[in-house]
Amino acid sequence: MIPEFFDKKTHEKIAEELKENFGIERIPEKIMISGKEKMRAFTGNLTKEELRKLSEITFIESIGLYIMNWQNDEIRLTIDGATFFKDQIKKGIFEMNDKQFEEWMHGKDLEIKNEERGFRVMKYKKDFFGMGKLSAEKISNFVPKSRRIRTMEI
Amino acid sequence: MTKYPHYEPKPLFEERMIKLLGKEEYENKFMKIIRTSPPKYIRCNTLKISPTELKKRLEEKDWVIEQPYKDYPEIMIITSNLLPGELGKSIEHLLGYYYVQEMSSMLSIIALKPKPNEFMFDLCAAPGSKTTQAAAEMKNIGTIIANDKAIDRLTILASNLERCGVSNTILTKKDGVQLCNGLKGKNWEKKFDKILVDAPCSGEGTLRTSPKTFLMWNLDAIKSMSRVQKKLVASAIPLLKKGGEFLYSTCTHTPEEDEEVVDFILKNFPVEIMKVELPIKSRPGITKWGDKEFDERVKLAHRIYPQDNNTEGFFLAKFKLLEEIK
Numbered sequence: 001m002i003p004e005f006f007d008k009k010t011h012e013k014i015a016e017e018l019k020e021n022f023g024i025e026r027i028p029e030k031i032m033i034s035g036k037e038k039m040r041a042f043t044g045n046l047t048k049e050e051l052r053k054l055s056e057i058t059f060i061e062s063i064g065l066y067i068m069n070w071q072n073d074e075i076r077l078t079i080d081g082a083t084f085f086k087d088q089i090k091k092g093i094f095e096m097n098d099k100q101f102e103e104w105m106h107g108k109d110l111e112i113k114n115e116e117r118g119f120r121v122m123k124y125k126k127d128f129f130g131m132g133k134l135s136a137e138k139i140s141n142f143v144p145k146s147r148r149i150r151t152m153e154i
Numbered sequence: 155m156t157k158y159p160h161y162e163p164k165p166l167f168e169e170r171m172i173k174l175l176g177k178e179e180y181e182n183k184f185m186k187i188i189r190t191s192p193p194k195y196i197r198c199n200t201l202k203i204s205p206t207e208l209k210k211r212l213e214e215k216d217w218v219i220e221q222p223y224k225d226y227p228e229i230m231i232i233t234s235n236l237l238p239g240e241l242g243k244s245i246e247h248l249l250g251y252y253y254v255q256e257m258s259s260m261l262s263i264i265a266l267k268p269k270p271n272e273f274m275f276d277l278c279a280a281p282g283s284k285t286t287q288a289a290a291e292m293k294n295i296g297t298i299i300a301n302d303k304a305i306d307r308l309t310i311l312a313s314n315l316e317r318c319g320v321s322n323t324i325l326t327k328k329d330g331v332q333l334c335n336g337l338k339g340k341n342w343e344k345k346f347d348k349i350l351v352d353a354p355c356s357g358e359g360t361l362r363t364s365p366k367t368f369l370m371w372n373l374d375a376i377k378s379m380s381r382v383q384k385k386l387v388a389s390a391i392p393l394l395k396k397g398g399e400f401l402y403s404t405c406t407h408t409p410e411e412d413e414e415v416v417d418f419i420l421k422n423f424p425v426e427i428m429k430v431e432l433p434i435k436s437r438p439g440i441t442k443w444g445d446k447e448f449d450e451r452v453k454l455a456h457r458i459y460p461q462d463n464n465t466e467g468f469f470l471a472k473f474k475l476l477e478e479i480k
Contacts, residue, residue: 028321044297044322045271050344051324054299057336058328062312065321080316083202083249105245127249146313149243 001060003051005032006039014039017075022121023090032063037071040064041084074119079147082121082128094120094132094139104129107148110139160189161368167358174407174440175459183461188361192466194241196252197260197283198228200290201319203251205230211246223433228290229260250317255283257434258359258405258458258468262352263287265430265456265472266401270295272347277330277390280307282314284352289320298323301333334389345395345478352403353383353415359405359467362460380410384418391423392479400425403470407457409443412469416455417448425473427454434463439471 006014011031018024028041030048042064046054054060067081077085100110101124114134122129122139130147132139163171163185172180198205205227209219218234221227230252232241241247241254260283268274268288279285279300288298300315300323302308308327315323326333330351336342356376357367383404391400402419404411416439419425439455441448455471 041321043294044324045273045295046297046324046344053341054324054326057339057342058301058326058333061308061325061327062315063324065319066316067321080250080319084319084321105248127245147248147317149245149248 001034001062002055003032003048003060003063005030005048014070014075018085021075021119022077022085022088022092024085024088026088028064030064031067034062034066037069038066039068039070041067041081076119076131076133076142077121077128079128079130079143082130086128089121089128092118092120093123094134096122096124096129101129104132104141104143105149107141107143107145109141111137112139113137114139161365163368164371166373167368167371171407174409179461184459187461187464188365190362192256192362192460193464194232194236195255195257195260196230196232196241197255197287198230198252199250199286199318200228201294202249203246208246208251211251212244215244226260226264226433229257229433248317250319253283253286253314253318255287256363256466257463258465259283260287261432261434261456261458261468262350262401262403262470263291264432265470266348266350266399268292268296268298268348272296273344274298274348274350275346275390275393276300276350276352277334277386278302278352278354279325280304280311282311282318284350285311285323286314286318286320288350289315289318289322292322294320294322296322299326300324301326301328301330303327303329330386331389334386334393337393345398346393347395347398349390349394349398349400350403351383351386351390351401353379353386353411355379355383355404355406355411356408357405358407359458359460359469362466376408376410380408380414383411383415387415387419388422391419391425391473391475394475394479396475396478398475399428400473400475401470402473403468405466405468407459407467407469409440409446412457413439413441413443413448413452413455414446416452416471419471419473420449420451423473424476424479426476427451428472428474429454430456430470430472432456432458434458434465437462439469 280302436456
């Protein structure tokens with residue numbers, strides 16, 4: 001990948017979205033675009049220029065941590081993104097009970113009637129497990145296959 | 155303890171190990187422990203959770219946890235019986251709160267001691283146990299370039315970095331020697347504080363978990379590995395800044411891949427070999443193997459045998475660069 005960072009204005013917009021929707025106050029200085037919608041946070045101290053030079057020397061597979069998706073002006077935190085910000089997330093949370101959590105970690109949508117719409121951070125006890133999208137009849141599951149579990153004990 | 159399929163060592167393997175250990179120790183200690191599985195070690199990922207909190211959570215699942223090293227509370231052993239695969243299926247593992255990592259594999263980073271704000275190069279990084287350990291030591295501050303040349307191994311490395319919440323790492327896919335050559339070119343000036351070459355090797359140290367290594371073991375492969383290892387270290391060391399530190403490690407006992415490489419480094423580069431304190435018992439590097447005599451300073455390298463600490467086998471040596479290499 002050739003590192004492509006968001007400009008100041010877009011970075012501010014992302015920060016505003018995260019603050020408004022989830023109460024997140026601090027975001028990393030270096031957030032970059034990876035693919036069409038993936039956003040990665042880099043907390044390393046190489047400058048943008050050094051990263052560009054490195055990409056000329058070798059193929060860069062990835063930089064930093066994949067923390068969120070940005071689709072149609074909506075932000076969706078990944079499991080690792082939600083954990084990355086876990087000390088800052090104060091709102092936009094859906095708290096799962098034991099049964100819902102088990103279904104969620106099996107990759108199932110939660111059959112729940114909702115009046116509200118949009119994304120929620122899925123929480124079980126103290127931990128966050130990515131985000132779900134609220135629609136009239138369900139919460140859509142985005143847990144990638146590699147992070148689901150087939151049998152588990154709570 | 156789990157019993158693994160029984161593979162017989164080849165006669166030349168036996169002959170060489172007897173040369174290193176003596177017949178009595180080889181037969182009654184080394185071979186005895188090789189037939190058993192090592193303890194279930196995990197490393198708490200301090201980027202995400204404290205050792206105290208993790209221990210509490212795991213004990214709530216009725217896992218019995220030991221923290222055998224006072225100065226390294228993040229190192230834990232699960233002493234209770236678990237179901238097959240249970241260690242890798244727990245919620246805590248899924249969330250990256252711990253990494254399943256054998257004790258001897260933790261020694262490279264314990265010895266190298268990466269710190270926040272440093273610039274580190276992990277040349278043969280997959281599957282990522284040492285990279286994630288280094289990122290935790292650096293608190294995700296400073297930069298790691300983690301490289302591996304095999305795409306399948308790189309995929310596992312990437313997935314482990316994500317799971318462990320590592321955000322200060324740049325992942326590259328290139329042949330190690332070629333990447334080092336690129337970083338020596340006129341387009342790159344920044345030198346590294348720390349470099350780890352945890353080299354591909356013949357794997358004698360992993361016999362407890364991979365007994366099939368007995369089948370694959372052969373002297374030609376060892377000699378070929380030794381040549382690759384020398385190329386890797388010779389390419390990497392010039393990328394250090396003056397005073398920068400270099401850690402060479404393998405998971406094998408063969409002197410061709412261990413002391414011979416250390417001797418090669420001492421004879422060809424302006425380095426000093428450093429004293430290293432490890433939390434487990436180790437033995438000094440050997441200075442003679444067959445008709446080869448090595449630099450006396452090779453004794454400062456560390457041989458870790460499975461029978462000494464109930465771990466896997468390992469080897470490491472740490473160096474400091476005394477003057478920048480132009």
